[in-house]
Amino acid sequence: xxxxxxxxxxxxxxxxxxxxxxxxxxxxxxxxxxxxxxxxxxxxxxxxxxxxxxxxxxxxxxxxxxxxxxxxxxxxxxxxxxxxxxxxxxxxxxxxxxxxxxxxxxxxxxxxxxxxxxxxxxxxxxxxxxxxxxxxxxxxxxxxxxxxxxxxxxxxxxxxxxxxxxxxxxxxxxxxxxxxxxxxxxxxxxxxxxxxxxxxxxxxxxxxxxxxxxxx
Amino acid sequence: xxxxxxxxxxxxxxxxxxxxxxxxxxxxxxxxxxxxxxxxxxxxxxxxxxxxxxxxxxxxxxxxxxxxxxxxxxxxxxxxxxxxxxxxxxxxxxxxxxxxxxxxxxxxxxxxxxxxxxxxxxxxxxxxxxxxxxxxxxxxxxxxxxxxxxxxxxxxxxxxxxxxxxxxxxxxxxxxxxxxxxxxxxxxxxxxxxxxxxxxxxxxxxxxxxxxxxxx
Numbered sequence: 234x235x236x237x238x239x240x241x242x243x244x245x246x247x248x249x250x251x252x253x254x255x256x257x258x259x260x261x262x263x264x265x266x267x268x269x270x271x272x273x274x275x276x277x278x279x280x281x282x283x284x285x286x287x288x289x290x291x292x293x294x295x296x297x298x299x300x301x302x303x304x305x306x307x308x309x310x311x312x313x314x315x316x317x318x319x320x321x322x323x324x325x326x327x328x329x330x331x332x333x334x335x336x337x338x339x340x341x342x343x344x345x346x347x348x349x350x351x352x353x354x355x356x357x358x359x360x361x362x363x364x365x366x367x368x369x370x371x372x373x374x375x376x377x378x379x380x381x382x383x384x385x386x387x388x389x390x391x392x393x394x395x396x397x398x399x400x401x402x403x404x405x406x407x408x409x410x411x412x413x414x415x416x417x418x419x420x421x422x423x424x425x426x427x428x429x430x431x432x433x434x435x436x437x438x439x440x441x442x443x444x445x446x447x448x449x
Numbered sequence: 450x451x452x453x454x455x456x457x458x459x460x461x462x463x464x465x466x467x468x469x470x471x472x473x474x475x476x477x478x479x480x481x482x483x484x485x486x487x488x489x490x491x492x493x494x495x496x497x498x499x500x501x502x503x504x505x506x507x508x509x510x511x512x513x514x515x516x517x518x519x520x521x522x523x524x525x526x527x528x529x530x531x532x533x534x535x536x537x538x539x540x541x542x543x544x545x546x547x548x549x550x551x552x553x554x555x556x557x558x559x560x561x562x563x564x565x566x567x568x569x570x571x572x573x574x575x576x577x578x579x580x581x582x583x584x585x586x587x588x589x590x591x592x593x594x595x596x597x598x599x600x601x602x603x604x605x606x607x608x609x610x611x612x613x614x615x616x617x618x619x620x621x622x623x624x625x626x627x628x629x630x631x632x633x634x635x636x637x638x639x640x641x642x643x644x645x646x647x648x649x650x651x652x653x654x655x656x657x658x659x660x661x662x663x664x665x
Contacts, residue, residue, distance in 0.1 A: 284593035285551060297540055301554065303519075304546035311539040323527040324513055330520035335501060338517065342558040347589075355582070356572040366571070373563075377500035 236294040237262040240283065242269045243445035246341060246406035247302040248289040252440035253402045254306045258313040262291075266447035269346055303337055306399055318398045328385075329393050332378065332400035336407050339374045344410070367414040371407070375421050383423040390430050397431055405431045409442060452510040453478040456499065458485045459661035462557060462622035463518040464505040468661075469618045470522045472652035474529040478507075482663035485562060519553055522615055534614045544601075545609050548594065548616035552623050555590045560626070583630040587623070591637050599639040606646050613647055621647045625658060 239255065239262045241248045255262055267274045267288055274286045283290035283300045290300040291308075299305050310318045319326045342348070344367045352358040352366060382388045392400035408428045411418065418425050431437040442448055455471065455478045457464045471478055483490045483504055490502045499506035499516050506516040507524075515521050526534045535542045558564070560583045568574040568582060598604045608616035624644045627634065634641055647653040658664060 284596045285555070285590065286593070287555075293540075295540075297543075299543045299547055301547045301550040303554075304543050304550055307546055308539055308543035311542070323524060324509075326527070327513075327515045327520050327524035330523055331515055331517040334517040334520055338519075338554055338558050339501070339503075342554050343564055348559055351582075351585075352572075355578070356568075356574070358572070362571070366567075369567075374501065377502070380500045 238265055238292040239263070240265050240267060240279065240288050240290040240292075241445070241447070242267055242274070242288045243442045243448045245269065245288050246410045247287075247337075249406040249409065249440055249442060250302045250402045251289045251291065251305050252445075253405065253437050254309050254318060254399075256436035256440050257316060257318065257397065257402075258309055260309065260313060264446055266445075268447070303333060303399075306402070310399075316396065318402070320393055320398070325387065325393060328387060329398055329400045332381070332392055333403045335374050335378055336400075336403040340370055340407060341410075343370050364414045368416050371411055371414075371416050372420075375416075375424060379421045379423055382427070388423070391427055397434065397437070401427060401431050402437075404428055405437055454481055454508040455479070456481050456483060456495065456504050456506040456508070457661070457663070458483055458490070458504045459658045459664045461485065461504050462626045463503075463553075465622040465625065465656055465658060466518045466618045467505045467507065467521050468656035469621065469653050470525050470534060470615075472656050473532060473534065473613065473618075474525055476525065476529060480662055482661075484663070519549060519615075522618070526615075532612065534618070536609055536614070541603065541609060544603060545614055545616045548597070548608055549619045551590050551594055552616075552619040556586055556623060557626075559586045580630045584632050587627055587630075587632050588636075591632075591640060595637045595639055598643070604639070607643055613650065613653070617643060617647050618653075620644055621653055 237260060239251060241264050243266070267279060269288065274288060280286050282292065282298055285300055287300065289302055289305065290298055291305050292298050299308055306318055319329055349363050352363060358366070382392060387393050389395040391397045392404065404424060405428055453476060455467060457480050483495060485504065490504060496502050498508065498514055501516055503516065505518055505521065506514055507521050508514050515524055522534055535545055565579050568579060574582070598608060603609050605611040607613045608620065620640060621644055
């Protein structure tokens with residue numbers, strides 16, 4: 234039995250981020266699935282672990298619970314330094330955190346299941362409108378993200394140089410979500426190139442939703 | 450003239466966070482205002498600085514641009530270590546980042562001006578519906594945030610011990626936004642206590658929207 238538990242849902246892109254980070258760090262973990270669409274994350278025993286009732290939440294070896302995927306990745310990076318998920322210099326770290334947060338703050342939260350459900354229940358949004366909403370907010374951020382990545386000398390095989398890190402993790406998880414809503418990726422060749430480079434690595438490929446125990 | 454420029458809007462709660470952080474660190478800066486409601490952030494000369502067209506963006510003394518408020522605060526904290534915005538231990542840092550991201554990922558983005566405008570234009574949402582949307586997502590996160598803060602032994606005068614940091618900054622900026630939508634704060638005594646403690650400090654008080662040069 235693993236010491237570390239990751240509360241999970243195969244399709245959650247924020248849980249997907251943490252699965253990749255754990256794989257890159259070579260940290261084994263116990264996978265505990267919560268079915269978000271069936272409200273498994275709102276069960277009292279899970280709320281006792283994570284009062285926010287969202288996945289992912291990581292229970293560290295000392296019993297401490299950490300929620301929020303970026304906070305978990307920063308913690309893993311500080312606790313298990315190799316391989317690093319952030320550059321060695323402060324300005325590089327700022328750039329990678331900025332790229333990560335463009336996705337983690339400006340795309341994912343506004344396209345999350347709870348928001349899409351609210352658009353359905355409050356405004357009667359149908360599948361076509363939901364898909365249009367999703368694609369709109371992806372494009373609003375992927376356009377500047379593509380511009381920054383394609384024009385910046387810091388961009389290499391991955392978002393920052395030639396080793397994968399936090400921003401690459403966020404891209405891979407977001408692109409997986411995009412596919413479910415048929416986002417046209419042709420305007421984003423740099424993002425696609427980086428995503429494809431990541432998927433060649435077992436740490437990324439093994440974390441994919443379809444390979445998880447609760448995949449449907 | 451200051452070496453550091455902060456692209457700003459008085460009412461932006463993400464810019465507000467960075468203003469507090471700069472004040473706490475004692476770092477002077479030039480304030481450049483962009484009127485979000487008039488689309489000043491979409492002007493070509495600003496998009497050349499920050500392709501995402503959002504505030505805040507900080508131009509550091511070497512000319513490098515950093516966007517995304519949490520990335521800016523992490524950079525400031527690494528570059529100007531005193532006083533620290535994060536605890537000295539990894540688990541403490543994880544906790545403060547988690548608390549910060551609960552607000553920065555799960556409240557602010559879904560209640561941002563661009564989202565509220567989209568609800569109006571796509572679904573004809575009126576002021577009453579907009580306010581209800583805003584309050585709903587605040588309460589969804591403030592309920593677990595209050596629970597964590599009120600029950601955790603790490604909570605002190607501020608979110609983590611007795612010195613203010615990144616999570617306190619996020620709380621103060623969010624509570625200022627809440628007031629514009631009449632969020633009932635009575636269920637959140639711990640959040641209110643921490644917010645009030647922060648507002649006693651000049652670094653927080655001087656960063657308030659009403660005290661900025663572009664305040665209306």
